[in-house]
Structure formats: C-alpha cells, structure tokens
Amino acid sequence: MYRSKKKAVSVLLSSALFLSSLSAMQPAIPASAADHNYGEALALSLYFFDSNACGTGITDGPLTWRGDCHTYDADASTAGLDGTAKSVVDPDNDGKVDLTGGYHDAGDHIKFNLTIGFGMQSLALSEYLNPGIYKKAGCEEHLHYILKRGADYMMKSTFLNSAGEVAAVAGTVADGNLDHAYWSAPEVQTYERKVFWLTASSNNSAVCCEMAAGLAGTAYVFKESDPTYAAECIKYAKALVKFASAHSGNNCEGMSFYSTNSMYQDEEALANAWLWILDEGTKPNYAPKNGDYGGGMGDWDKYQWDKVWQGFSVLMYKATGEDVYRDELLYEHNKNGITSSKFKGDAGWGNSRYNCAIQMTALALAGDDASSEYAKAAKYQMDCILGDNSLNYSFLIGYGDKWPTHIHHRAANPGDGTQTADSNMSAKYTNYGMLVGGINNDGYQDETNKYQYTEGALDYNGCFALACAGLYRLYGGDASAAKTIAQNASEINDTFFDSIAIQTTTTTEPTPIGTLRGDVDCSGDVDVSDAVLLARFLAEDSAAVITPTGLINANVDSDQQPTPNDVTMILRFIAKMIEL
Ligand SMILES: [Ca+2]
Ligand SMILES: [Ca+2]
Ligand SMILES: [Ca+2]
Ligand SMILES: [Ca+2]
Ligand SMILES: [Zn+2]
Ligand SMILES: [Zn+2]
Structure with missing residues (x-):
C-alpha cells in the first residue's frame, strides 16, 4: 500500500519538486551538534530487553551472558481455574500448560503481563511518534525481535475459546515474595512459579487492556513487513479489550509490586486508539480538559504502568493534530514542569523513568521544532540522565565512560551463589542499555540493595525509548557508535543482527508526513x-x-x-x- 502511494506521488510531481516543497515546509531546525549521542543511546537501550528475556531461544541470542531460563514454565500449573476457563486452557486435563517466553519484569524474574504490555506499547509508540527512527538508528530488526518476543508471549498467555473470545489470561507468572527470596541468575533457578489467572469472574481490566495496547502497537510496527503477524496481534488485542469491558475487574492477586487502581478506561482508550489508527475500530471519544477525561476520570500525573492517559493523548495528537489533545498535553506539561535549567528529581524510586515520561509529553508539544523550549527542556533532562550530573554517571548502563556498577539485577549481578544484594557486589556483566532509577533530589547511592536507585525494569526502558527516540529525531547522533560498542563488548553477540545496515547520518531528516499532500481521501491523487x-x-x-x-x-x-x-x-x- 505504501509503495503504490509513493508511485502516485512521482506521477503527480517530479520527486525533486516534491522533496524541495517538503523541506521548505519543515520548520527550520538548527544544525546543532548533539551534546549526547541519542542514536547510540537508543540503539543500546534495546539490549536491556534481551537481558530480561525468559524462556527458550535466549542461548546464542543477542547477549553472550544470557541463556535459556525458567523453561519449566512449560509445565505451569492450571490450579485456580475451573469450568470453561479450565477446559480451554487445559484441554488434555493434565493440570499443566506451556507459559514459557516473555520477559522478566525488572532485576527479578516475575513475568507481569501489565509491564510486558506497557513495555511493548511504549516501544511501538516511540516508533509511531518518530516514524522510521529505529531504522535510522540501525536497529529496526532488533526492535522487531523484541516486540515479537513480547507479543508472542502475550498471545500465548491469552486463551481463546472456539468463538475467539478470551476464556482466561495468565496475568502474572511467579509469586513475587518467593521469587525475591532468591538472589541468583535466572538460568540456574528451579523454584516453583505460581500462575495468577485472570478470568471472567476475577479479571483485571487494566492488565488486559495494557496487553491489548502492546499487541495493537506491535501490529502497527509489523503491518507492512508481516501483515499476517499483525493481523494475529489485532485479533488478540480486540478479544482482550472486549473481555476487559464485558467482565471488568481489578483483581491484583500476585501483583503486589504493581497494584492497579480500578481505572482501566485509560488503557482501554489507548488500545482503542491503536485499533482506530490501524483502521480496525472507531475513533475513541474523549475530550480531555485540564486533566479530566470525563466522568471523574483524571490524569493529573505522569505516563506510567497503570496510568496511560498521557500516552493516549500523545498518540491521538500525533494521529489527528487536534487542539484538544495539544491543550491537554500542555496542561500536564505545565503541571509536571520540566525546564532546561533544573533537573526534575522529585521521585524517590526510579526517578529517571518518570523524568523520561515527562520528556515524552514535552517532545510531543515540540513537534519538529528542536529550538522550542519544550524540546530544549527534554534535552536538558536527558543529558542529565546520560552523564551531565554531579557524579558524571550515565544512568543508561554502558553509555559514555562511567556508569553504576552495583546494579540491582540478578542476571547481570548474580554474586557468587551465596551472596545477596546486601553483599553489595559489583555486576559480573555490563548490562548494556539498562536504565536504572538514577539520581534524584536526594542524590544517588550506587549500592546493589538500593533498588530505588540501581534497579531497572521494562517500564523504565519503555519510557526511555519514548524520550530518546524523540531527541534522536530532533537532534541526531551517530548510531554507528552503538555498533562499535557491540563489536568490542564481550557481553554482546554483535553478529546476531548482522543483516542490519547501520546508517551513520547525523543530520535530521524530515519526518514523513502522510502519503501524498492534499490526498485527503487517500485515493492516490489530489482532486x-x-x-x-x-x-x-x-x-x-x-x-x-x-x-x-x-x-x-x-x-x-x-x-x-x-x-x-x-x-x-x-x-x-x-x-x-x-x-x-
Ligand atoms: Ca495441559
Ligand atoms: Ca489505568
Ligand atoms: Ca493546517
Ligand atoms: Ca484524493
Ligand atoms: Zn526466566
Ligand atoms: Zn524486585
């Protein structure tokens, strides 16, 4: 579809004329040298997801130090299910079901579909807001690889009946308290991993809709390269949204670290926005004003794992350009207040992720204008995270020349088998691309048991991608630096994504703007x-x-x-x- 539209463009106008009129209409972008290399940082950041991969296909994957783990999730228990849900999940009635795959959440090894959904949705959104940005950074295949692992697992853990309706979802795998009792690499673990099921009578609608948003976003990324896979993701996304609203609930059993509140309409709106963009649904009908999305549903916060209104408004603003979304983003931006003169460090736990989430909103307001105060504010915040701070640490591990070493991540920092985080050992492996909680208004403590500062998680890196992709689009950077790091680091199997051609351009290219200027009905010509x-x-x-x-x-x-x-x-x- 995209190719044929391009052909129509060349019939109508000479390509040179088209390009010159394009660039003439782009806002002027100052040719400033990037203080930090956002292309390198974005490409590196994807490796964090590989460090949290769970199941099979990890050995001989992108990271040399990771291997298959928790493969016994292949015999996960169906205990807790009964009736129709049980018969759909466990047709051979042996009490077991295969739940291998997906991602560990953080420095631990629980699989939360809430944060897997949030992570995948955030990556897809970063591509939608910045079209072609991962290709430009030379890591498009890596993005696809990560999204596919996440989407594969979300579909595998969603069980459809013969009518295509959701019968049950394996919402969380592993009991957090039991998981946390062990400080060891995932590859050697054998503890029993309980499944926390979501069913019609004990549902968690936010989890289901967050999964739907992640799946629909993945479908958007794959729709040109693999339409069959995209269609499968869409099928599951639609079924999950339907299940969430028909059987609404807020069952948080097994989710003690990520208890959701009862408001799932934000996750639902986000999933429906993606489906509308994919021409698979109707336009979500919200008119936010001063943080109020109607019916007493408020944002007044930041984009985060169970509060995604701002992700919804950013997506809708990009898709429609409507003032109602810009005004709402401006309201939240002014409320959260980032500037280009002071680092925002008011979150005690995982400050960098919230800071990145706020950057996402500022960058949406900046549009294509790198000289706007919105863009400069986001850039200032990111530069602080990447090393311009009192400690000169990059809180993105492996970027720059100094980063935290006492990280709260069992796979990368497993200790000697007898140690726990309290031993404060240094990481055995450099976990390239992991965003840690980092510095806040109280400073920073590089200690393995200070998880508030030294841990990372799927949602952290999701928010990082949203900020960094926007900054890379506006300010450029030489992404080939990430390839050089991969070649020299023993932790990275640099030939894994060898088919990828790295583009080393440091200039900002015009953002793609639709298919054909003036072709409102997308017929291929303008009349x-x-x-x-x-x-x-x-x-x-x-x-x-x-x-x-x-x-x-x-x-x-x-x-x-x-x-x-x-x-x-x-x-x-x-x-x-x-x-x-
Ligand atoms: Ca079975
Ligand atoms: Ca919510
Ligand atoms: Ca206009
Ligand atoms: Ca037309
Ligand atoms: Zn695992
Ligand atoms: Zn933990």
Whole structure:
C-alpha cells in the first residue's frame, strides 16, 4: 500500500519538486551538534530487553551472558481455574500448560503481563511518534525481535475459546515474595512459579487492556513487513479489550509490586486508539480538559504502568493534530514542569523513568521544532540522565565512560551463589542499555540493595525509548557508535543482527508526513473530491470520515491541524496556482 502511494506521488510531481516543497515546509531546525549521542543511546537501550528475556531461544541470542531460563514454565500449573476457563486452557486435563517466553519484569524474574504490555506499547509508540527512527538508528530488526518476543508471549498467555473470545489470561507468572527470596541468575533457578489467572469472574481490566495496547502497537510496527503477524496481534488485542469491558475487574492477586487502581478506561482508550489508527475500530471519544477525561476520570500525573492517559493523548495528537489533545498535553506539561535549567528529581524510586515520561509529553508539544523550549527542556533532562550530573554517571548502563556498577539485577549481578544484594557486589556483566532509577533530589547511592536507585525494569526502558527516540529525531547522533560498542563488548553477540545496515547520518531528516499532500481521501491523487471531503469534515458533517493518514495529508500548510486554509490551498493546487 505504501509503495503504490509513493508511485502516485512521482506521477503527480517530479520527486525533486516534491522533496524541495517538503523541506521548505519543515520548520527550520538548527544544525546543532548533539551534546549526547541519542542514536547510540537508543540503539543500546534495546539490549536491556534481551537481558530480561525468559524462556527458550535466549542461548546464542543477542547477549553472550544470557541463556535459556525458567523453561519449566512449560509445565505451569492450571490450579485456580475451573469450568470453561479450565477446559480451554487445559484441554488434555493434565493440570499443566506451556507459559514459557516473555520477559522478566525488572532485576527479578516475575513475568507481569501489565509491564510486558506497557513495555511493548511504549516501544511501538516511540516508533509511531518518530516514524522510521529505529531504522535510522540501525536497529529496526532488533526492535522487531523484541516486540515479537513480547507479543508472542502475550498471545500465548491469552486463551481463546472456539468463538475467539478470551476464556482466561495468565496475568502474572511467579509469586513475587518467593521469587525475591532468591538472589541468583535466572538460568540456574528451579523454584516453583505460581500462575495468577485472570478470568471472567476475577479479571483485571487494566492488565488486559495494557496487553491489548502492546499487541495493537506491535501490529502497527509489523503491518507492512508481516501483515499476517499483525493481523494475529489485532485479533488478540480486540478479544482482550472486549473481555476487559464485558467482565471488568481489578483483581491484583500476585501483583503486589504493581497494584492497579480500578481505572482501566485509560488503557482501554489507548488500545482503542491503536485499533482506530490501524483502521480496525472507531475513533475513541474523549475530550480531555485540564486533566479530566470525563466522568471523574483524571490524569493529573505522569505516563506510567497503570496510568496511560498521557500516552493516549500523545498518540491521538500525533494521529489527528487536534487542539484538544495539544491543550491537554500542555496542561500536564505545565503541571509536571520540566525546564532546561533544573533537573526534575522529585521521585524517590526510579526517578529517571518518570523524568523520561515527562520528556515524552514535552517532545510531543515540540513537534519538529528542536529550538522550542519544550524540546530544549527534554534535552536538558536527558543529558542529565546520560552523564551531565554531579557524579558524571550515565544512568543508561554502558553509555559514555562511567556508569553504576552495583546494579540491582540478578542476571547481570548474580554474586557468587551465596551472596545477596546486601553483599553489595559489583555486576559480573555490563548490562548494556539498562536504565536504572538514577539520581534524584536526594542524590544517588550506587549500592546493589538500593533498588530505588540501581534497579531497572521494562517500564523504565519503555519510557526511555519514548524520550530518546524523540531527541534522536530532533537532534541526531551517530548510531554507528552503538555498533562499535557491540563489536568490542564481550557481553554482546554483535553478529546476531548482522543483516542490519547501520546508517551513520547525523543530520535530521524530515519526518514523513502522510502519503501524498492534499490526498485527503487517500485515493492516490489530489482532486476536488479531497477539498470537498475536508470542507465537509471541518463543517462537522458526521458522514465525512478521514483516516489518520488522510488527516496528515490534509494538513498541507503544515500547521497543527487541518483548517479551512488547507481547503483553500488544495483548491489552489488543483487550479495549478501553487504547489503542495
Ligand atoms: Ca495441559
Ligand atoms: Ca489505568
Ligand atoms: Ca484524493
Ligand atoms: Ca493546517
Ligand atoms: Zn526466566
Ligand atoms: Zn524486585
């Protein structure tokens, strides 16, 4: 589909003319040298997910020091299930089901579908907001590899009946208290891993919708390269949203570290927004104002594992350009307040992830303008995290030349078999790309048992990707530096993704803007029907429907959103008075 539209462009306009008009309409971006290398940081950050991989296919994978683990999740217990749910999950009635795969959550080895969903959704969102950014960083295949492991596991742990409806979800695997009792590498562990099931009578709707958002986001990333896989992800995403709303609940058993509140409408809205963007659903109907999404549902917070309203608004703003989302993001930005003069360090536990989440909102407001105060504020915060702080530590492990070594991560810092985190041993392996909690207003303590500072998790790196991808798009950076690190680090199997060509460009390329300027109905050419459709849409004619791509195509004057001026410009183009 994308290729054929491109062909139509070249028929209509010479490619040179098209490109020159494109660049003329882009806001000017100052050619500033990047203080930090965001391309390198983004590419490195993906390796954290490999460090938390669980199941099989890990030995001989991207990391030399990781191997298959918890393979006995293949015989996970179905205890706790009964009736139809039991018969769907365990048709041979042996009391066992295969739940291998997925990701450990943090420096421990629990698999929470809530944070796996959040992590995958965040990675997919970082690509959507910054189209082609992982390709530019030379790590598109790596992104696909990570998303597929996450999506494969979320689908494997979702059990559909013959009608395609969800019968049960293995929401969490491993009891946190038991898991935490062991400080050892995942590869050697044999403790019993309990399954916490979600069913119609004991559901957790936020978990199901977060999974749906992760699956639908993954479908977006795969829709061109593997439409069959994307369709499978969409099927599960739709089933999970339906299950979550038909049987709403907030069962937090087994989720003591990530207890959700009862508000799942934010995760639901996010999943539905992705489905709408994929042309697989209707446009979510929310009009947030001053943090209030209606019906008493408020944001007034930051994007995080069970509070994703800002992720929803960022996604919708990118898709529609509508002022209602910009105004809402501006409200939350002003409330959370980051500037380019003071590091925001008010979170006691895992400060860097919240800081990155706030950067995401600022970068959405910045659009393509690297010289805006929003962009500069995000850049300042990220630069502090990457090393411009009183300790000169990069809190992204393996980036720069100094980083924390007493990390709270059992796989990378397993000790000698008798030690616990209290022994404060140094990491055995450099866990390249792991974002740790890092510095906050109280400082930083590089101690293995100070998990508030030295641990990382799927949600941390998800938020990091959202911030770093935006900064890389705006300010550039030489991503080949990550490849050089991979070649020299004994921890990384640098030939694993060898088929990937690293692009070393340091200039910022124009952000792709739809398929064809002025082609509001996405028919492949621009004619009077495009102007008519846009005029009807702007007059709020409910029968006038424009796809997200069409809305981007419609905004020919490149301001925030389609307006009557765009109709005028399209008509002038048809009359051959101007170029688009
Ligand atoms: Ca079985
Ligand atoms: Ca929620
Ligand atoms: Ca058209
Ligand atoms: Ca416009
Ligand atoms: Zn494992
Ligand atoms: Zn833990």
